[in-house]
Amino acid sequence: MDWLAIFNLALGELISPLTAAYILCALGLAVHFGFTGLMNFGQAAFAAVGAYGLAIGILTFSMPTWAAVLFGMACAVVFALILGIPTLRLRADYLAIVTIAAAEIFRYLMLTSGFSDVTGGSAGLSAFNAEFRELNPFPDGNYGFGPFTFREEELWMRIVGWSAVVLAALFVMFVMRSPWGRVLRGIREDEDAVRSLGKNVFAYKLQALIIGGVIAALGGMIFVLNLSNVQPASWGTNFTFMIWTVLLLGGAATILGPIVGGMLFFLLLTLTQSIIGGLVDIGVINFLSPPQVGQVRFLIIGLALMALVIFRPQGIFGNKKEMQFNG
């Protein structure tokens, strides 16, 4: 087994665009769940709305990339309004059911052949990132060192993705420290108490849903710009649960939590994949076939998560004091 290659691969995952995409979605979920207490199990839909908005904006409406990004964000706002207005009066657990259903509805709408002129149906959409590549200011060549060596387009993708992460994180940090964020945290604790203090709880919840949704839409855009195609299959419930994992790993009501949680999650995912795969290859583990390795690593990560939630429910960065009294 080539341990150096394994660690290089894993370290590279730390700052991959995919990691950035998941982190953005988790930051959005932190706004929903961590700060406002909205049990949104349809975060995949917000990411998908952003991704499809971007691709459809470019392909169908011939928008320049910057306009398509704004279009995708606007689509996420509309989706949040459609989802939020009828459902935000529901109790937390019912909201979870409705959001998971809404995400599936959106995915099936994208999958159906009825709209395949626009959505590409089950094949999805591709060839929308030509302009994004042209925008790359870096000349051809290799950049960086060691595990962090990238070709010019890889560097460009990473810079865009991680700039989005930094901006979104600063944005969330800023608004959560304001009195507006204080009202959201109040709503997380007890809606009726906040209502009795004269705050329009419904409006605040809707605003939080929109803001978290738009951040997730940005994540979806980074996700598909990196892959250069949009597939309906990417936005299933497993996408949502990966985001939840990232969020809970780092700490739900924190800014750094989703970021470090996302990095750690993908580091572990790659490490377990490579190590178990390597052990299977050299015959140390002989009861697994190579295709089973992918499943086994999720199994291990699942167990690790259970342990985390049981022994450290506040996540890595969560405030222990804040969690001590929960329940």
Add this chain to the structure above:
Amino acid sequence: MANNISVGAAAPGCKKVDPILVADNVTRQFGGLTAVDVAHLEIPRGQITALIGPNGAGKTTLFNLLTGFDKPNTGTWIYDGKNLAGVSSYKVARLGMVRTFQLTKALSLLTVIDNMRLGAQDQPGENFLRSFLKPLWIKYENQITEKADELLKRFKLDAKREDYAAALSGGQRKLLEMARALMSDPKLVMLDEPMAGVNPALTQSLLEHIKDLKKNGTTVLFVEHDMHMVRHISDWVVVMAEGKIVAEGPPALVMKDQAVIDAYLGAHADTDLGTVSIKTIPAKSTKEKK
């Protein structure tokens, strides 16, 4: 008998000299059960009014209806000249009619001072777009923090300023909830069992706080089972039973009313229930608090 609060003699649903809240024909049914059926009720302005009655009399339901936390089947009520029927709860609070809850709703994972700040109204930074521009709200934030600190001092919670509300005792949470309600300078404070679960040492100071409210011109309406408190601080007592107002009047008078004795006080009419329930029959008193 004459008094300076009601027009004419005290009787269920009697007119008041200067009412702040007038409710008419308010009913609320839960299935076949009529929880509240109030034909007419006026709450005198600037006075401390107690709402008493046996468990299940509809006191808390009436509170919920008047503050917009529940919708009545029928009825209108006018607060300070404004019709509040159908107005949502947060708007009711903005109009200066602020309530507390029987089961205390301190925001446990916010610090005590943040709980207090949340009680202030019209903070421009609570608007999403303005929340970015700190200069727009920081001045007001400092003002409300100062006011919050003053109130915390008055309620002897200043030592707990930076603690999470979850770390407070039950009685301290009651105090915090009351102090938080006062952040908006309400005109009418509605306290739902402010004494439930508060230890006797704190009771005295809570009573003083409620009397202070009256001195500052705030109207107080409270639900309470503690007869000692009712006798000690209220100017007017309204008695509910089975959803209806069965008696009204100054405390001394109401306690002698046969309807009240039948409906609520029973054989203990002449004893101080508040003290008795704590000292001799603790099991019963905890049951009552629920």
